[in-house]
Amino acid sequence: MTQANKITGAEIVIKALIDQGVDTVFGYPGGAILPIYDELFQQKKIKHILVRHEQAATHAAEGYARSTGKIGVVFVTSGPGATNSVTGLTDALMDSVPIVVISGQVPTFMIGNDAFQEADTVGITRPCTKHNWLVKDTNKLAETIHKAFEVAGTGRPGPVLVDVPKDVQFASGCYTKKNEINKTFIKKEPSIDLNMLDEAINRLELAERPIIYSGGGVINSGQSAVNSLRNLVAGTNFPITSTLMGLGSYPASGKNWLGMLGMHGTYEANMSMHGCDFMLCIGARFDDRITGRIDAFSPNSYKVHIDIDPSSINKNITVEAPLIGDVSHILRTLTTRWKERGSKIKKKKLETWWKSINDWKAVKSLGYENSSNVIKPQYAVQRLEELTKSYNRFVSTEVGQHQMWAAQFMGFEEPNRWMTSGGLGTMGYGFPASIGIQIAHPNSLVINVAGEASWLMNMQELGTAVQYRLPVKQFILNNERLGMVRQWQELLHGERYSHSWSDALPDFVKLAEAYGVKGIRCEDPTNLDDCIREMIDYPGPVIFDCLVEKHENCFPMIPSGKAHNEMILGEQTEDNRISDDGAVLV
Amino acid sequence: MSLKLKKGVNKQSAYNLRDPNLDYEAAHTLSIIVDNESGVLARVIGLFSGRGYNIDSLTVAEVDPNGHRSRITIVTTGTPKVVNQIKAQLNRMVPVHKVIDLTLKGKAVQRELAIFKVVGTGNQRVESLRLADVFRAKVVDSTLKSFTFELTGTSEKIDAFAELMAPLGLNEIARTGIVALLRGDNSS
Ligand SMILES: Cc1ncc(C[n+]2csc(CCOP(=O)(O)OP(=O)(O)O)c2C)c(N)n1
Ligand SMILES: [Mg+2]
Numbered sequence: 030m031t032q033a034n035k036i037t038g039a040e041i042v043i044k045a046l047i048d049q050g051v052d053t054v055f056g057y058p059g060g061a062i063l064p065i066y067d068e069l070f071q072q073k074k075i076k077h078i079l080v081r082h083e084q085a086a087t088h089a090a091e092g093y094a095r096s097t098g099k100i101g102v103v104f105v106t107s108g109p110g111a112t113n114s115v116t117g118l119t120d121a122l123m124d125s126v127p128i129v130v131i132s133g134q135v136p137t138f139m140i141g142n143d144a145f146q147e148a149d150t151v152g153i154t155r156p157c158t159k160h161n162w163l164v165k166d167t168n169k170l171a172e173t174i175h176k177a178f179e180v181a182g183t184g185r186p187g188p189v190l191v192d193v194p195k196d197v198q199f200a201s202g203c204y205t206k207k208n209e210i211n212k213t214f215i216k217k218e219p220s221i222d223l224n225m226l227d228e229a230i231n232r233l234e235l236a237e238r239p240i241i242y243s244g245g246g247v248i249n250s251g252q253s254a255v256n257s258l259r260n261l262v263a264g265t266n267f268p269i270t271s272t273l274m275g276l277g278s279y280p281a282s283g284k285n286w287l288g289m290l291g292m293h294g295t296y297e298a299n300m301s302m303h304g305c306d307f308m309l310c311i312g313a314r315f316d317d318r319i320t321g322r323i324d325a326f327s328p329n330s331y332k333v334h335i336d337i338d339p340s341s342i343n344k345n346i347t348v349e350a351p352l353i354g355d356v357s358h359i360l361r362t363l364t365t366r367w368k369e370r371g372s373k374i375k376k377k378k379l380e381t382w383w384k385s386i387n388d389w390k391a392v393k394s395l396g397y398e399n400s401s402n403v404i405k406p407q408y409a410v411q412r413l414e415e416l417t418k419s420y421n422r423f424v425s426t427e428v429g430q431h432q433m434w435a436a437q438f439m440g441f442e443e444p445n446r447w448m449t450s451g452g453l454g455t456m457g458y459g460f461p462a463s464i465g466i467q468i469a470h471p472n473s474l475v476i477n478v479a480g481e482a483s484w485l486m487n488m489q490e491l492g493t494a495v496q497y498r499l500p501v502k503q504f505i506l507n508n509e510r511l512g513m514v515r516q517w518q519e520l521l522h523g524e525r526y527s528h529s530w531s532d533a534l535p536d537f538v539k540l541a542e543a544y545g546v547k548g549i550r551c552e553d554p555t556n557l558d559d560c561i562r563e564m565i566d567y568p569g570p571v572i573f574d575c576l577v578e579k580h581e582n583c584f585p586m587i588p589s590g591k592a593h594n595e596m597i598l599g600e601q602t603e604d605n606r607i608s609d610d611g612a613v614l615v
Numbered sequence: 616m617s618l619k620l621k622k623g624v625n626k627q628s629a630y631n632l633r634d635p636n637l638d639y640e641a642a643h644t645l646s647i648i649v650d651n652e653s654g655v656l657a658r659v660i661g662l663f664s665g666r667g668y669n670i671d672s673l674t675v676a677e678v679d680p681n682g683h684r685s686r687i688t689i690v691t692t693g694t695p696k697v698v699n700q701i702k703a704q705l706n707r708m709v710p711v712h713k714v715i716d717l718t719l720k721g722k723a724v725q726r727e728l729a730i731f732k733v734v735g736t737g738n739q740r741v742e743s744l745r746l747a748d749v750f751r752a753k754v755v756d757s758t759l760k761s762f763t764f765e766l767t768g769t770s771e772k773i774d775a776f777a778e779l780m781a782p783l784g785l786n787e788i789a790r791t792g793i794v795a796l797l798r799g800d801n802s803s
Contacts, residue, residue: 155658156665160709163653180709214709340703343696 035201038167038193039064042131045174047074048207051102053093053468054078055086059106061146062133064198066104078468078497081489083110085461087117087188088487090128092465094121095448096423098251100182101128101465107135108146111192112153116455118188119157123452124274125249127186129177130154136196137165150192159187165194167202175210183215185338186249218337218354221362229309229333229350230367236307236331237378238385239267242290242319245274245451246312246336246356248444254357255444258311259283261364265374268386270298272313273436274451281440287386288395291319292587293433296394296596297386299585302327303593304385310334312356315345316452317614325592335359394585394598395437404554406431406506406577410438410478413504416561420474423466425449427459427483430512430583435478457486460503464490467499474502474565481507481574482531491544494570502564503572508579509534516582537574544570552576589614642671642692643718644725644795645702646803650710651677651685658708659687668693668701672727672770672792684712688794715803717795725795729773734761735784743783750776761786 036044042065046054055078058066069077080086083105090101105114111132121128135144151163160180162173170193177189233239241262247254255278262269262285269279270290279286288295290302299321302308308330313319315334320326323345332348334341335356342351352359367373397407410431424439425448426432432449441447448466450458463477477484484505494501514529541548547567551560551574564571585596649655656675663670672690677683691701698716705714717723731752733743740762747754747764750772756763761784766776770793777788797803 151654152657155654156661216707338703338707340700340707342703344700347696 034203036204037064037068037201038170038198039068041167041170041202041204042174042193042198043068043072043075044204045171045207046102047072049100049175049178051075051100054102054104055080055089055093055465056104057081057083057086057106057110058104059108059110059133059146061107061135061195062104062110062131062193062198064195065131065133065193069104077104078464078493080461080464081492082487083113084116084457085464085487085490085493087114087121087128087130088455088458088461089465089468089493090130091117091121091124091126091458092425092448092462093469094126094128094465095462096445096466097469098445099469100178101126103128103130104132105130106133106146107150108148111148111150114190115153115157116453116457118154118190120450120453120455120458121188122157122159124450125186125245126188127181128188129174129181130188130190131174132190132192133198134163134192134194137194138196140194150190154190157188158190161190161192163192163194164197167197167200170197170202171205172210175205175207176214179210179212179215184218185246218358221354221359222352225350225352226359226363226366229352230363230370232307232331232333232350233265233309233367234370234373235375236267237375238301238305238382239265239307239309239379240301240305241267241269241309241311242271242302242313243269243275243278243311244272244313247275247278248312250312250337250356252444254278254312254355254360257357257360257364261360264364264368264372266379267309268301268383270294270301272316272319272451273449275313276436276447277441277444280442282442287390289436291316292321293437293583293585294587295437296392296585296598297389299587299593299596300389301386305330308332310336310348311360312336314341317345320345321587321595322590322592327593392598394596397581397584400578401554404552404557404575404577406508406581407434407438408554409504409506409557409575409577410434412557413476413478413561414439416558417474417476417565420565421470421472422446422474422476423448423463423470425459425462425466425475425477427477427479427486428454428456428513429480429483430508430516430581431478431480431483431506433513433583434506439478456480456483458483460484460487460490460501461493463501463503464493464497464499467501468497475500476502476504479503479505480512481505481509481534481537482511485531485535488540491540491546491570491572495544495546498569500567500569500571503570504564505537505572505574506577507534507537507574508577508581510579512581513583515580519582520588537572541570541572546570546572548572548574550574550576638694640692640694641698641718642690643698643716644723644793645689645691645705646715646717646795647687647689647705647711648713649685649687650712651683652710655685655710656687658710659689659705662704662708663689663691663701666700666704668697674792674794686794688792690793715797717797717803720797720803722798723795724798725769725793726767727770727773727791727793728765728767729777729788729790730755731764731766731777731780731785732761732787733764733780733784734786736760739783743780746776746779746783752776
């Protein structure tokens with residue numbers, strides 16, 4: 030290649046992103062990434078969203094990625110820019126969200142000298158990325174960026190980071206096209222273990238008390254996995270429950286739906302998990318929020334586990350039939366073979382099983398005592414659901430009680446409509462995520478169901494919402510408490526409420542006005558519907574300050590260290606006190 | 616269904632029907648082929664420290680200069696469940712090409728190299744040289760008051776030699792950690 034064919038590293042970055050089909054980048058500039066920002070300025074294909082904090086850029090990219098199935102892209106500068114992205118990278122790693130972070134770095138000849146805004150970015154982000162790279166040669170830059178996209182998007186998706194020193198951005202080098210890179214680094218998916226699959230089908234056919242437990246992997250696998258799952262449920266008439274990450278893969282209105290399972294899951298979902306004799310786990314990972322006490326988890330079931338990541342198999346729970354591979358591929362093969370063999374199920378036994386499940390349903394574990402003078406948080410979410418479900422709607426959440434109430438009371442008919450921080454439980458996730466979602470879906474109704482404390486963690490993003498005219502609705506369940514912490518202190522720490530007050534809260538309506546957006550306060554249940562309608566109808570960002578009951582607890586709950594069949598359904602009694610063993614768990 | 620056999624039964628036994636997830640710990644020698652790129656060792660070690668796995672021994676060097684591949688040999692201790700996790704986690708890493716569990720694969724040659732400095736005079740000095748001869752250790756340096764021995768062998772052999780040298784003026788030891796390959800004509 031002649032000198033004339035060479036372009037600068039900064040140009041290579043932009044060209045590679047365009048080559049990858051990127052149209053949106055979330056970021057924040059600084060000294061070490063200025064050459065790339067300069068290139069950004071001189072082109073029209075990529076839209077850059079200037080956030081107000083790099084953590085928010087990563088969460089916005091996550092919201093963008095999870096609501097579209099595409100890869101989210103972030104630009105940050107060296108040092109503090111890069112360290113601010115660490116929470117978002119970790120969040121994306123835990124929830125398998127594909128994002129690519131491109132960070133500026135001090136020039137190669139200054140690395141190691143404690144230069145201004147130098148941080149060991151690849152060192153810091155090594156454990157919180159699927160992979161990361163420090164690029165020291167401009168000629169390798171394009172190839173590395175293309176590799177980064179491959180790694181982020183293939184197999185079990187996840188975050189990656191490419192660290193680009195400033196001299197590499199300035200220097201000239203050759204461009205490598207997306208389809209010219211050597212792909213041998215991509216892990217091959219193993220072929221399906223057909224013997225294991227047939228054994229799983231044998232058990233499925235003989236199952237008397239089956240359950241399907243699905244997770245975020247179904248959504249990551251894509252629409253065809255979702256369709257296969259729905260076909261399988263329809264074909265077998267098996268009950269289905271999902272993890273927090275899996276909501277929407279099976280429609281909430283579907284007749285086999287048991288609601289979410291786990292720590293704050295429904296009674297019917299958890300009792301079915303406990304009592305089943307056949308469990309089909311699809312794209313979920315037996316997280317501790319799901320299993321409760323490990324040695325008492327679903328003691329009498331034959332377990333099939335479909336997962337693309339071999340390290341998820343037998344990590345927490347030992348299963349009889351691991352099936353490693355892409356959910357959509359395995360589910361399709363499983364369903365086809367099961368049909369070829371005559372679509373057999375134990376129909377009579379299944380009817381009996383459904384009878385027990387219906388008895389559990391009749392317990393109405395999501396019930397709560399409503400009030401006519403104070404807004405119950407559950408009621409607020411129910412009304413929000415009722416008044417928005419007919420819209421083309423996307424929902425994000427923060428982390429806490431409100432998150433669990435949203436998961437319990439909102440219904441998702443389609444995948445990619447529900448964005449929440451599951452594995453890491455990151456307060457401050459929801460607002461920036463809602464921004465990323467709205468950027469990807471400008472004409473949809475995007476709501477962040479928030480707690481006041483979480484929301485404050487990234488409230489600076491109001492500026493971003495205003496600047497880009499993003500009509501995101503911030504529905505804050507304001508209990509003036511770190512509600513989930515307060516609940517644990519009540520149940521586990523003798524009602525000693527150590528620092529779980531949200532003191533010195535701002536006036537959210539005035540805060541909205543300070544940014545020129547709409548603020549709505551609602552404290553009377555009789556006004557709630559009107560206020561929610563006002564929020565929906567307003568054509569811009571809204572902060573909805575919903576003053577709710579301050580001491581409401583989120584039930585049902587499997588206390589730490591207890592089994593699925595030891596759920597607490599309502600307020601505390603002596604015998605559902607959490608044991609000392611349980612108290613050390615988180 | 617698992618038969619309740621005694622813990623730690625011989626894994627070569629024909630009656631090996633024991634639950635693979637029994638909670639007894641065993642040492643495993645893992646041979647890991649990786650890209651020889653910067654940070655790769657940090658990634659592997661970070662995995663072990665981050666997830667609370669043990670490293671009993673670790674060696675690394677480039678073994679294929681053309682392909683820029685290194686072989687990392689790690690001896691780790693864990694229950695079968697933990698060792699399976701370790702292997703699965705290692706296999707997920709982008710620069711990792713192959714993870715071979717030499718302990719499960721069959722018989723492996725395992726060697727370690729050690730250098731011993733033994734300081735002494737008179738009978739002690741003579742005795743150390745005599746024992747070195749028995750162990751086929753080489754003298755690689757000496758002064759009038761000391762010998763420096765080089766010894767290659769299994770870790771047990773090196774432990775044994777160290778024990779014998781201790782009363783004879785053993786002053787310092789440097790050990791490489793284990794390197795290992797499968798026996799036979801197959802590559803692993
Ligand atoms: C960044 C971060 N810090 C701390 C926590 C621990 N934590 C979990 S829920 C919670 C309280 C959240 O309060 P709020 O956002 O008001 O929600 P609520 O539970 O009141 O609905 C806290 C502090 C966390 N999840 N994330
Ligand atoms: Mg709160």
